[in-house]
Amino acid sequence: MATDTRSGDIESFGTVSKTVGTVFRYVLLAATLFGIVVLGALLVYVANDAIQPLTADPGWHLTFLLTLVLPTLGVGAYLYRRDTDALRFGATTVGMTVVTLMFAGGVGMIFVDILSPFVFLAYAVALALPFALVLALQRRARRIPFFTRAGATTLAFYVSLLGVPGPVGAVAGLPTIVPGVPALIQSLPTVPLGWMSLTATLGLGVAALVGVYAARVRDRRAGLFAGVGALAAIGAAGAVGPAFGVTSVPAVVLASVAVVPTATYAAGTAVSRPERRIGLLVPAVVIGGALVGEVAVGALGFAGPQSWVDWQFLTSAHSRTAVDAGLYPAIGGSILLMVTVALLSFPLGVGAAVYLEEYAPDNRFTRIIDVNISNLAGVPSVVYGLLGLGVFVTYLGRSTGTVLIGGATLALLILPIVIISSREAIRSVPNEMRQASYGMGATKWQTVRRVVLPRAFPGILTGTILALGRAIGETAPLIMIGAPSVLFSLPTGFTSKVSAMPLQVFAWSSLFASEDFYTKAVPAGVVVLVSVLLAMNSIAIVLRNRYQSEQ
Amino acid sequence: MSTDDIVDDLTRDTQNSPEELLTRSFFFVCAVLSIVTTVSIVVLLVTEAAKFFSITAPLMGIEGPTASIVDFLTGTTWEIGNRRFGVLALVSATLMITIGSAIIALPLGVATAIYLSEYAAPRHRAFLKPALEVLAGIPTVVYGFFALIYITPVIQTVLPGTGTFNLLSASIVVGIMIIPMVASISEDAMSAVPDDLRQAGYGMGATKFDVSTGIVVPAALSGIFSSFILALSRAIGETMAVTIAAGSQAQFLNPIDPTAYQEGALPMTAAMVQLLLGDITGGGLAYRSLFAIGLTLFVITLVMNVISDLIAQRYREEY
Numbered sequence: 001m002a003t004d005t006r007s008g009d010i011e012s013f014g015t016v017s018k019t020v021g022t023v024f025r026y027v028l029l030a031a032t033l034f035g036i037v038v039l040g041a042l043l044v045y046v047a048n049d050a051i052q053p054l055t056a057d058p059g060w061h062l063t064f065l066l067t068l069v070l071p072t073l074g075v076g077a078y079l080y081r082r083d084t085d086a087l088r089f090g091a092t093t094v095g096m097t098v099v100t101l102m103f104a105g106g107v108g109m110i111f112v113d114i115l116s117p118f119v120f121l122a123y124a125v126a127l128a129l130p131f132a133l134v135l136a137l138q139r140r141a142r143r144i145p146f147f148t149r150a151g152a153t154t155l156a157f158y159v160s161l162l163g164v165p166g167p168v169g170a171v172a173g174l175p176t177i178v179p180g181v182p183a184l185i186q187s188l189p190t191v192p193l194g195w196m197s198l199t200a201t202l203g204l205g206v207a208a209l210v211g212v213y214a215a216r217v218r219d220r221r222a223g224l225f226a227g228v229g230a231l232a233a234i235g236a237a238g239a240v241g242p243a244f245g246v247t248s249v250p251a252v253v254l255a256s257v258a259v260v261p262t263a264t265y266a267a268g269t270a271v272s273r274p275e276r277r278i279g280l281l282v283p284a285v286v287i288g289g290a291l292v293g294e295v296a297v298g299a300l301g302f303a304g305p306q307s308w309v310d311w312q313f314l315t316s317a318h319s320r321t322a323v324d325a326g327l328y329p330a331i332g333g334s335i336l337l338m339v340t341v342a343l344l345s346f347p348l349g350v351g352a353a354v355y356l357e358e359y360a361p362d363n364r365f366t367r368i369i370d371v372n373i374s375n376l377a378g379v380p381s382v383v384y385g386l387l388g389l390g391v392f393v394t395y396l397g398r399s400t401g402t403v404l405i406g407g408a409t410l411a412l413l414i415l416p417i418v419i420i421s422s423r424e425a426i427r428s429v430p431n432e433m434r435q436a437s438y439g440m441g442a443t444k445w446q447t448v449r450r451v452v453l454p455r456a457f458p459g460i461l462t463g464t465i466l467a468l469g470r471a472i473g474e475t476a477p478l479i480m481i482g483a484p485s486v487l488f489s490l491p492t493g494f495t496s497k498v499s500a501m502p503l504q505v506f507a508w509s510s511l512f513a514s515e516d517f518y519t520k521a522v523p524a525g526v527v528v529l530v531s532v533l534l535a536m537n538s539i540a541i542v543l544r545n546r547y548q549s550e551q
Numbered sequence: 552m553s554t555d556d557i558v559d560d561l562t563r564d565t566q567n568s569p570e571e572l573l574t575r576s577f578f579f580v581c582a583v584l585s586i587v588t589t590v591s592i593v594v595l596l597v598t599e600a601a602k603f604f605s606i607t608a609p610l611m612g613i614e615g616p617t618a619s620i621v622d623f624l625t626g627t628t629w630e631i632g633n634r635r636f637g638v639l640a641l642v643s644a645t646l647m648i649t650i651g652s653a654i655i656a657l658p659l660g661v662a663t664a665i666y667l668s669e670y671a672a673p674r675h676r677a678f679l680k681p682a683l684e685v686l687a688g689i690p691t692v693v694y695g696f697f698a699l700i701y702i703t704p705v706i707q708t709v710l711p712g713t714g715t716f717n718l719l720s721a722s723i724v725v726g727i728m729i730i731p732m733v734a735s736i737s738e739d740a741m742s743a744v745p746d747d748l749r750q751a752g753y754g755m756g757a758t759k760f761d762v763s764t765g766i767v768v769p770a771a772l773s774g775i776f777s778s779f780i781l782a783l784s785r786a787i788g789e790t791m792a793v794t795i796a797a798g799s800q801a802q803f804l805n806p807i808d809p810t811a812y813q814e815g816a817l818p819m820t821a822a823m824v825q826l827l828l829g830d831i832t833g834g835g836l837a838y839r840s841l842f843a844i845g846l847t848l849f850v851i852t853l854v855m856n857v858i859s860d861l862i863a864q865r866y867r868e869e870y
Binding site for chain 2: 020021024025027028029031032034035036038039042045046146147347348349350351352354355356358359360368369371372373374375376378379380381382383384386387390391412415416419443444445448466469470472473474475476479480482485502505506509510511518522526529530533534537541
């Protein structure tokens with residue numbers, strides 16, 4: 001009743017207390033930051049234990065402050081005021097340098113210790129020949145019936161890889177008439193040097209990508225020049241590398257995985273967006289400052305920090321003493337595991353996502369699959385480990401702890417995550433695009449392959465990278481399948497025993513528990529593992545942001 | 552091109568051409584693989600666990616030592632050497648870590664979700680969300696090491712008498728680990744609350760505080776609860792952090808007793824890792840007990856996931 005209302009109630013309209021709201025807001029902010037701050041503090045602690053920056057000469061700190069930190073901050077502040085887009089471009093270039101260098105380290109490890117470049121060349125040629133043949137066939141004659149085409153493709157790959165009559169003939173007791181291309185190449189009397197093989201395979205592939213990118217940014221001529229230039233640069237790296245103290249094979253890997261792609265990105269952006277060119281100051285200052293600082297420190301004789309994360313730690317195997325212990329076999333194992341997991345989970349996960357989004361009828365069976373996938377995502381990782389142990393080891397009788405079993409178990413573990421994120425990416429493709437494709441007379445598979453998957457690809461890639469990040473940190477399933485916690489050599493193939501970075505860290509912090517390992521080897525291992533993970537996460541986040549802003 | 556060709560092209564059966572059938576069946580097989588995975592998990596766990604219990608072992612044709620299912624489910628002593636398999640000793644430790652991590656993660660997670668959904672400016676969100684993702688992305692081994700080396704000494708100075716291995720430090724890191732899960736699912740639920748409801752609240756003269764706590768949170772309650780259950784099921788299945796930080800001595804503790812958190816115990820997942828790292832002979836009783844614990848763990852987490860799904864679906868407010 002308006003007449004009964006006491007005047008105080010109406011006055012309270014103007015006197016709402018802001019205190020509660022303000023307090024609430026800051027409590028929420030504090031809660032949000034709590035986990036991030038605690039984790040940040042722990043990471044600072046562990047980095048301090050691993051790198052020990054305080055053991056360096058004050059002069060060392062001062063030199064790098066003057067050559068690296070202050071100039072970078074100066075340029076950063078200037079660009080932040082003037083042009084944030086240019087700053088972002090510069091920062092991305094620096095980030096890309098760091099990430100590609102890490103990636104080059106992994107790839108280099110594969111070609112130095114696991115897979116000989118010459119064998120790689122032999123298989124690359126054996127795969128490229130039938131591929132080119134099939135491509136030519138498809139271009140020449142479009143109206144070949146499907147089965148003829150599929151049969152010809154299979155036959156071409158079989159003959160090229162395995163020869164005539166190959167394993168099928170060998171079963172029937174036929175002698176080999178023509179060996180397969182890999183065997184043929186490997187029986188050649190003159191063997192090209194490792195770096196030449198690598199330039200012809202990895203280098204050529206990277207150069208082709210560079211050419212395509214340049215052609216898209218500018219024109220065909222520029223693409224041709226860029227491609228040839230990239231190939232020449234990669235070859236030159238292999239030829240002159242030894243003169244600068246870098247062995248040829250790592251030099252080729254470094255050039256083709258790190259230097260050439262980063263330079264291409266920087267140059268391409270500088271050409272297509274001239275207004276952002278000034279952003280190139282950032283990498284120039286960072287890289288130049290680091291080099292100048294290094295030279296100055298060497299000349300002035302200032303000692304750097306006694307970091308436990310050093311070349312020795314990254315390239316030696318486990319040891320009983322923490323000072324000599326290293327992570328090399330574990331890093332190699334993690335790389336091989338990731339290759340296996342990616343090869344298994346990507347096609348299967350994307351395939352399942354395509355079925356559920358594009359093909360599945362709306363019936364009970366589809367709903368069961370749907371519920372089942374979300375439940376699988378919640379199954380603890382140890383249980384997946386038990387599955388790997390029971391199925392692969394006990395029932396199929398494989399030996400424990402191999403790359404293949406570990407990879408298969410981890411692939412099953414991340415499969416639900418890959419499926420769920422791929423489905424989201426596929427769902428975000430606008431329906432109009434599909435309808436337009438059908439309207440042009442395309443079949444379902446043509447629509448999926450030419451319209452849906454290319455459009456959803458960045459999203460699928462982001463989800464897969466995040467899932468791989470989950471897999472690289474998993475330890476429990478590997479313990480369950482019997483992966484050895486201590487391994488002194490790199491795995492050489494898919495059937496050899498494998499260790500992994502988190503497993504090695506676990507072994508050091510529990511099986512070899514001692515003050516020495518706690519303060520030296522484990523923090524160093526944690527720093528390496530977390531750096532790899534942060535690199536993968538940042539790639540995924542950058543990809544996603546770019547993809548979202550495009551849409 | 553003759554007219555016949557065009558007619559052929561326009562009337563061809565695209566649905567059932569060999570190419571279409573082949574690709575469709577490939578995609579179908581991929582999707583069915585998930586069902587195969589679940590079925591093999593269930594079959595494997597059930598058959599191996601059946602060989603462990605004395606009631607079912609004869610059915611499986613297993614001779615030799617077995618364990619009583621009643622002792623397994625009600626016993627409170629876990630000593631493999633003496634063949635005493637009382638899973639309650641392990642369950643109590645798991646339960647304590649779940650309770651401890653819930654005390655940390657649930658309030659912080661919901662507060663984070665409210666902040667991100669109602670208060671944070673887009674610029675801050677763009678920074679906070681990836682940072683929270685990193686929180687969930689750090690390997691659990693690393694969390695375990697942090698708990699053992701950095702958090703336990705702090706606890707020991709505050710609460711003297713805490714062991715090197717203790718459930719408190721394990722609970723803290725597991726809690727931090729699952730904050731992002733609570734936050735992201737709750738935030739999704741809060742963002743799904745229609746803006747009309749908020750505007751109606753403001754129209755009635757409510758403050759932002761009133762709208763957040765009085766309108767948004769109640770409207771998103773089903774999503775918030777389902778995020779709780781999912782996060783707790785993750786805490787139960789968490790392995791490496793608790794293996795490193797909680798210790799390896801199985802003992803039955805009273806989960807309600809706060810001082811019990813200063814002691815070490817052996818949660819289910821840690822017991823499985825310990826069994827595997829010890830010398831267990833393939834096919835022995837200890838090996839089969841692994842699958843019995845695995846089955847217990849799988850059933851608990853599955854039931855929790857299903858409950859969370861039901862809550863999210865049945866009690867969701869339709870707008």
